[in-house]
Amino acid sequence: MLAAGEFIIFEFNVQGYGSPADPYDVILEVKFEDGTSEIDSVEGAAIADGEDFTLRIALSEKSVSEVNVLISGSDTEYWAGNYGARFSDFHLYVD
Numbered sequence: 705m706l707a708a709g710e711f712i713i714f715e716f717n718v719q720g721y722g723s724p725a726d727p728y729d730v731i732l733e734v735k736f737e738d739g740t741s742e743i744d745s746v747e748g749a750a751i752a753d754g755e756d757f758t759l760r761i762a763l764s765e766k767s768v769s770e771v772n773v774l775i776s777g778s779d780t781e782y783w784a785g786n787y788g789a790r791f792s793d794f795h796l797y798v799d
């Protein structure tokens with residue numbers, strides 16, 4: 705049973721070619737039994753060195769009915785190849 709004071713956490717890494725044309729968007733959504741939901745998100749342009757991110761949602765006394773993670777990214781495509789946001793090192797857990 706999940707308890708108040710705990711968090712649902714999603715960690716990941718995003719890396720890209722380093723172009724502003726490599727946008728990404730990641731959303732963590734927790735839905736509760738009472739019909740409410742909480743969202744944490746991050747968006748940006750992927751960089752060559754990569755970045756680690758942590759999204760988190762605090763839990764309350766409400767019962768969790770659903771946890772959703774939406775990951776999206778676009779890429780640059782031209783004569784030299786395809787580039788874009790690359791996602792790795794996914795971790796979804798309660799702490």
